Amino acid sequence: MKILITGGGGMLGQKLIAGLAKVGSLNGKKIESITVVDAYKQSQALDGFDFKITSKIVDITDRKECDAMIAEKPDVIFHLAAIVSGEAESDFEKGYRVNVDGMRNLFDAIRLHSDQYCPRVVFTSSVAVYGGPYLDVADDNFILQPTTSYGVQKAIGELLLNDYSRRGFLDGVGLRIPTLCVRPGLPNSAASGVFSNIIREPLMGIEATLTAGKDASMIFTSPRSAVGFLIHAAQIDTALLGARRSLMMPGIYATLGDEIDALRRVAGDKIVGFIKEEIDPFVQEMLTSWNFPRFEAKRARSLGFTCEDSFDELIKTHIADELGGQIPGLTK
Numbered sequence: 001m002k003i004l005i006t007g008g009g010g011m012l013g014q015k016l017i018a019g020l021a022k023v024g025s026l027n028g029k030k031i032e033s034i035t036v037v038d039a040y041k042q043s044q045a046l047d048g049f050d051f052k053i054t055s056k057i058v059d060i061t062d063r064k065e066c067d068a069m070i071a072e073k074p075d076v077i078f079h080l081a082a083i084v085s086g087e088a089e090s091d092f093e094k095g096y097r098v099n100v101d102g103m104r105n106l107f108d109a110i111r112l113h114s115d116q117y118c119p120r121v122v123f124t125s126s127v128a129v130y131g132g133p134y135l136d137v138a139d140d141n142f143i144l145q146p147t148t149s150y151g152v153q154k155a156i157g158e159l160l161l162n163d164y165s166r167r168g169f170l171d172g173v174g175l176r177i178p179t180l181c182v183r184p185g186l187p188n189s190a191a192s193g194v195f196s197n198i199i200r201e202p203l204m205g206i207e208a209t210l211t212a213g214k215d216a217s218m219i220f221t222s223p224r225s226a227v228g229f230l231i232h233a234a235q236i237d238t239a240l241l242g243a244r245r246s247l248m249m250p251g252i253y254a255t256l257g258d259e260i261d262a263l264r265r266v267a268g269d270k271i272v273g274f275i276k277e278e279i280d281p282f283v284q285e286m287l288t289s290w291n292f293p294r295f296e297a298k299r300a301r302s303l304g305f306t307c308e309d310s311f312d313e314l315i316k317t318h319i320a321d322e323l324g325g326q327i328p329g330l331t332k
């Protein structure tokens with residue numbers, strides 16, 4: 001089995017490689033090779049796997065480059081390449097070029113392949129396809145009403161996925177992935193960064209700023225669960241999806257206040273003491289405009305997609321996966 005990961009140099013792509021190494025096969029077929037393509041980042045993960053990994057610099061906005069990577073006929077394609085939320089909002093042209101035109105390039109390279117060919121394509125959509133006003137609890141029938149360019153681009157991607165699947169060009173599964181938390185790495189300037197910053201930095205014994213009111217809410221999943229979603233999506237029976245190829249993934253609803261309470265339960269008062277409150281009106285406004293509700297992801301759960309049960313567990317997952325089971329901040 002040959003696998004292609006677009007945008008594979010990014011955070012989720014790198015974790016996906018490790019996840020695929022753990023499972024070793026998909027639907028009983030051994031993974032023989034993974035090709036990781038990314039416009040900007042070479043894959044860090046290359047050695048120590050049971051399969052061959054090739055890392056290539058490929059820009060999906062170039063149709064010829066898409067043809068070349070599809071010429072190798074990967075059996076499963078994880079399409080992760082994207083311009084993410086903040087940049088898609090600040091650079092309108094680039095967001096549409098990569099998130100919409102790039103996706104069509106990839107899909108047309110598959111459609112126009114000279115052999116009969118219908119790969120499984122797993123597409124990372126986002127909860128950004130939704131927008132308010134919300135119901136108290138949203139469900140799988142909640143309408144798509146994105147309020148950002150990124151959300152619109154992901155919603156267009158979902159429609160393309162439906163149509164190319166309906167026409168038999170590919171076998172698509174779209175995953176509306178909740179905000180990843182705790183996002184590893186350095187704090188970033190995205191407005192949603194605060195949701196991860198106030199957990200990740202205090203656990204390290206570093207001060208973090210609470211830039212919005214405690215009632216701002218979001219729906220979350222861990223990077224570990226997101227990798228689980230991707231691997232599961234590569235293996236499900238897509239006949240069960242009908243014409244609706246995209247699914248809202250399970251997640252944990254929490255406000256910033258809920259996050260701080262969970263951090264206190266898991267790591268104690270000393271760690272919570274590293275959070276300083278300093279409201280940033282811009283962040284406050286962005287977060288208030290999102291205020292994501294609880295979401296019953298019944299369709300996905302019935303198909304076997306699972307995630308952590310609580311925000312406490314989500315913090316514990318971060319401590320296990322990123323901090324070697326220790327809380328460095330306790331000794332500072």
Ligand SMILES: NC(=O)c1ccc[n+]([C@@H]2O[C@H](COP(=O)([O-])OP(=O)(O)OC[C@H]3O[C@@H](n4cnc5c(N)ncnc54)[C@H](O)[C@@H]3O)[C@@H](O)[C@H]2O)c1
Pocket residue numbers: 006007008009010011012013037038039040041058059060061079080081082083084098102124125126127176177178179180181
């Ligand atoms: N991180 C989250 O909270 C979250 C939530 C929901 C969905 N997603 C989606 O999951 C996917 C992966 O997210 P991530 O957090 O790893 O983001 P990331 O920014 O770390 O990875 C995206 C990768 O795409 C690459 N890329 C950008 N333009 C490209 C192009 N023209 N050609 C080829 N590669 C290109 C980037 O270099 C980057 O490495 C994205 O599609 C994102 O929209 C992420």
